[in-house]
Amino acid sequence: GDGKGRIDFEHVSFSYEGGHGESVLKDITFSCLPGETVGIIGSTGSGKSSLVGLIPRFYDATKGTVRVDGVDVREVDPKLLREKMAIVPQKTVLFTGTVKENIRWGKDEATDEEMELAARMAQAHDFIERTPDGYQARVGQGGINFSGGQKQRLSIARALVRKPEILILDDSTSAVDVATETKIKEALREYAQGLTCLLIAQRITSVMDADKIVVLDQGELVGIGTHESLLKDCRVYQEIFQS
Template sequence: LPIKGRVDFEQVSFLYEGTMEPVIKNVTFSCLPGETVGIIGSTGSGKSSLVSLIPRFYDPNSGAVKVNGIDVREMDPTKLRDKIAVVPQKTVLFTGTVLENIRIGKEDATLEEVEQAARMADAHGFVSSFPEGYNTVLGQQGVNFSGGQKQRVSIARALVRKPEILILDDCTSAVDVTTEANIKEALKKYAKGLTCLIIAQRITSVMDADKIIVLDHGQIVGIGKHDELIRDCDVYQEIFQS
């Protein structure tokens, strides 16, 4: 069987062009198919830069990033990016229906596929509760969605593409803890086998991950489960106490 949704970083270092200091320093870790991996660290520690190497928004200066065992530089970029969906930090929805906003992820998605993605993102319930359902218009002329509702539409937009790898770039930090828990519950229930990388500011967002990577100044200073990191990793303890 072909591997689906595996990510490997092998001694990866990366610096932005025109700068002197690498923002990713000798990073090695694996993310197994279906695993949820949390990435935590203070602002500027390199979390977003790290995940940007997976869909090749940038290429490392040394080391290798592999998807399903293959160096991403050897893969067809379109095929690579088809496997990966990134939910950005800031939700960008446009004036239009919920259906249109989700379908922008995959133009030919059927209504059924849109609904399925919305279920996974814990959005189907509240969308259905509007009289117009998926035809509810968002924005100035329509309904004003809460931050959490927008977030879930944005995640549905990523999921409608049926990615192997889902990257949530700190996108749940604006959402309350209960909504975040519901999103994760829905993902766990419906998106079995999907590999998730979750960038987070707060520990509660990654506490139940299979593996948590603690970044500090571009380096991995801790990797493991919550209990292990609370015991052994100073940086993790500091984040936990802040």
């Protein structure tokens, strides 16, 4: 990589408009260095999705600053900002059309080779090839029905075909088995070097090999470090590990 894809959270607090002033994020400070994989873990409602939503400016921080490549995101046109990143939302959004159209969505100039490489990294190529029409198979509308995990892998392929500097996976492998998830992470390491990756997850296995893990609890950052260090020092992380 060329050192792009740095993210800094500096004393970031956030509350939703009309959210009765309740702070969803409280004084969050941490950095993702270019090329790092950073896991984000915490119980439901702890603020994980809200946190990553500040990076593409789905929302803006109420206090503090979010920087991408050193620049305050509030000084960047959201459209330009979002060109650097790909976000796989919690709920996959596939449309009626072919598998190929779904993967290339938002990046129509992608070649077949680029599309196939993205599908291979997302561990989607093999199951696509096994369907009778392959990449021309139709998604939805009584056509081939894909499983939840397969739809997540198609969504990840769609994100990767855009060759982002920053990849945000919001619980995007929850329906993917651990072995396949591991293969996706290995493929990212091999082919997408320099990619900064934020990985929101519910299960520890999804984040335990990340460069660092951010632990959220009721909007507060209660731990940051490697799996080993958090197991030693972070009570909330220990509790998630034991659950």
